[in-house]
Amino acid sequence: MANKLTLQIDGIDVTVPEDTTILAAARKANIHIPSLCYHEDLCVAGNCRVCVVEVSGSKTLVASCAMPASEGMQVFTNTGKVRLARKHIVELLLSEHNADCTKCYKNGNCELQFLASEMLTGDHLFLDLVPGKKYTIDRFNSAIIKDDSRCIRCQRCVRTCEELQSVSALDVAYKGDKMKISTFFENPLFEVVCTNCGQCVNRCPTGALIEKNYVDPVWEAIYDKTKHVVVQTAPAVRIALGEALGLPPGKIVTGKMVAALKRLGFDSVLDTDFTADLTIIEEGHELLSRLKRVLVDKDTTVALPMTTSCSPGWIKFIEHTFPELLPNLSSCKSPQQMFGALTKTYYAQKRGVDPKNIISVSVMPCTAKKFEADRPEMRSSGYKDVDYVLTTRELAIMIKQAGLDFQSLPNESFDSIMGSSTGAAVIFGTTGGVMEAALRTAYEIVTGREVPFEKLNITPVRGTEGEVREATIKIEKTKPEWKFLEGVELKCVVANGLAHAKRVMQNVKDGTANYHFIEIMACPGGCLGGGGQPIPTNPEIRAKRKSAIYEEDMGMPIRKSHENPEVAEIYKDFLGEPLGHKSHELLHTHYTPRKRY
Amino acid sequence: MAELVQRVDLIFGEYSDEKYKVLEESLKRSNEDIIKDILDSGLRGRGGAGFPTAIKWKYTAEQPVKEKYVVCNADEGEPGTFKDREILSRVPRKVFSGMAICAKVIGAKKGFMYLRGEYRFMLPDLLKELDEFHAYAKKLKLDFTIEIRMGSGAYICGEESALFESMEGKRGEPRNKPPYPTVAGYLSKPTVINNVETFVNVVMICRIGPVQYRKLGTHDSRGSKVFSVSGDTPKPGIYELELGMPLIRFVEEFGDGDTKAVQVGGASGFCVPMKKFKDTIIGFEGVPTGGSMMIFNSSRSMYNVLHNYLDFFEEESCGQCTPCRVGCQQLKKGIQAVKRGDKPVVYLDQLMKLSETMKITAKCGLGQSVANSFSSIVNNFKEEMIY
Structure with missing residues (x-):
């Protein structure tokens, strides 16, 4: 058992174990300190400086995410000095950032945007530095788009790639005003060791790292009456989709998800769980x-x-x-690809549909699946086995676009064939x-x-x-x-x-x-x-998803x-x-x- | 030379008839004695920040860890500073001795010298000198070796924690503090990191004793200091002078009769205008310096001087933390905009506030000190910023 200590935050005594940071102590006391580069899954970077607070006896402000609390420490999170410093910092980030929010995929789900509105930015305190920069956008890969103009250099992605994944496809390059997050020899992502896992996308606070979305092509396929559009949904989608549609983490929404997919207009709503079972065999x-x-x-x-x-x-x-x-x-192929191959063979035969008219869509908790579907070896049906891969997030976007009130949808069942599953597949x-x-x-x-x-x-x-x-x-x-x-x-x-x-x-x-x-x-x-x-995403949310599974x-x-x-x-x-x-x-x-x- | 300023000959002076004599004698003394001498001498770090050397050594010595390191910061990168180069080429033995004394006191077996990339030309001579040092160390039965590591030209690697990162083969970026190097430095082991000149000072304190040493300097700034004098002066060069002198005396000695400002402490230091020469003390109670003294006469545009510093900071920021990376760009683009008339004069006030934010929020000393030159130049030479 670690020793305890007591510090005072904004006049409130908070008792925490040794080695607790000021930020963690404040959260325990329900005092909100804004932060950006900090992420619960990653080591402390202390580089955005948004979470600065005043500590008695310190000439400078301190980054609360990186500073351990100490006995008797007096912390002030909301002084004039702190507020101005934070506002300056967010304004500085915005001055380097392509803040064309309405054209950004993360519009409405962006941590920088939240902070900007919290700080009441908009006074144009500083000059706009974006026009003078040559930012690159890497959209050459099947799964992930990297847009440097949206990057705030918090290095969450760098830490994710190295600490969680030991891939280190992303790292910091150059210094000073030219410092940026880049890859080996600044090659596009598809030419480096990137696994397309998308963990960086999950942790990017802005729109600098996003999935390549296929929402529009899927809509087009649905609208095309000559196409028979089949959708499969992965096991982990049904326990997380709700989060993107206003429900708390850990909610099982299988029935509502099926209902929504049917209302979106898919011709057949099927279950990747079926091929998960097949994978097991x-x-x-x-x-x-x-x-x-x-x-x-x-x-x-x-x-x-x-x-x-x-x-x-x-x-x-x-x-x-x-x-x-x-x-x-x-x-064995992954369940997604088994499903794709069977859709345009077995399913086509059974349902009497010409495979060339089938569009096979999958909804996956995954960005790497987009790359997988594009692999040249994944055409064993004679066609591209899986035409479009949507993430859980993209499905949520489609549901919102269609104006469905997700929470009030009834529970419906998967279609047959290739719609039945077992608990073994769910896990x-x-x-x-x-x-x-x-x-x-x-x-x-x-x-x-x-x-x-x-x-x-x-x-x-x-x-x-x-x-x-x-x-x-x-x-x-x-x-x-x-x-x-x-x-x-x-x-x-x-x-x-x-x-x-x-x-x-x-x-x-x-x-x-x-x-x-x-x-x-x-x-x-x-x-x-x-x-x-x-x-x-954070450990708590993932734990809830796990119990739901x-x-x-x-x-x-x-x-x-x-x-x-x-x-x-x-x-x-x-x-x-x-x-x-x-x-x-x-x-x-x-x-x-x-x-x- | 006139008697305007007190010349000293401690750092470069002959210090004993026999090689490594001071080291040999120091090795016979107790660690407590040595630390007490350094404490009594009032020695503060010569890199610029001025942390009391004895305290640093004491904290490191007290760490209950077997593996410890001594690191000599020879990444002399502050614009206008070139005194470590002189020290290392003239009295490298004193530097190695100082490191060895430190190793004995804290219990380190391994030392490193992190040498500025641009000083590679000195490497052959230093290595030769180092071989001799190792031979003496063996003779003195001192289990301590020194290795020289080359920097690659980044200013930020002179910041101690970025220097450790660089030594560890990583990108040179400052770390969060705490933990401080005394607890977790190189390879996260307790480490004493001192400036080249600090180690030499330790040797001289061991040689002449704290009482004699304290006779130099003032209450807050004991001892002498090696200054790098440059700019509009008839006698640029390296001078060892007593600390704590009024700036006016310095200008009288080194100025060209038309001095309008002195930049004390390099780009990260302060600009002192003529009207403040009299009241400014060079030392920790006044304006501290790592050695750089740049003298400007009336032919110089202080706007250009500041612009030059900001160019430097914009490029040499590691880019890790927001206030420094973006702040430097904003300050530079900001003064340009005011000069061009694209921004009103009051925008300078906005920039002053920003520099203040940088001072209190940047992750390391680099970002924090940009405000020093910025505010001192803008405040004192506002009209030059505008017209």
């Missing part, structure tokens, strides 16, 4: 097959441990960082979910019994943010055909956030870890903390992927068997080794 069999080839056939060409492949940010990361470990990646949205879903199925395939955990909740593999979770599941009393797995202790690892993924894979590369199965999600907390989710799982009538009736149907009518010829053609893929530079 394919990936589960792939794991078992790899284990058999290693343990029984003594095949040394088979790579173990096997790692999951649902997270496109993770895929791009491993392609750059550990290209020699690509054979360890499951060859794909959180770290540890794919692992848990795979175990629920694989264990049962091998033993004929349910996993030996109460209510199927395999809590040992449920990941936690900021840590790598390792668990061992002992396989006992197998069916005769899986005899070689009798007594095997299946070593599972779950990691979320690329910084943690890097550590796990380094161990694999060094040969210091003897895992069997690794689940990796690029984003903190898994897809629920994805780069396409509503802004803001497990709540949704518990509420599902079916909670094991292999029991999804539509999954059984697709194997019977179309795919044949897991890992079969058709599966390989449509549901599996290969990867591209890439360089760091």
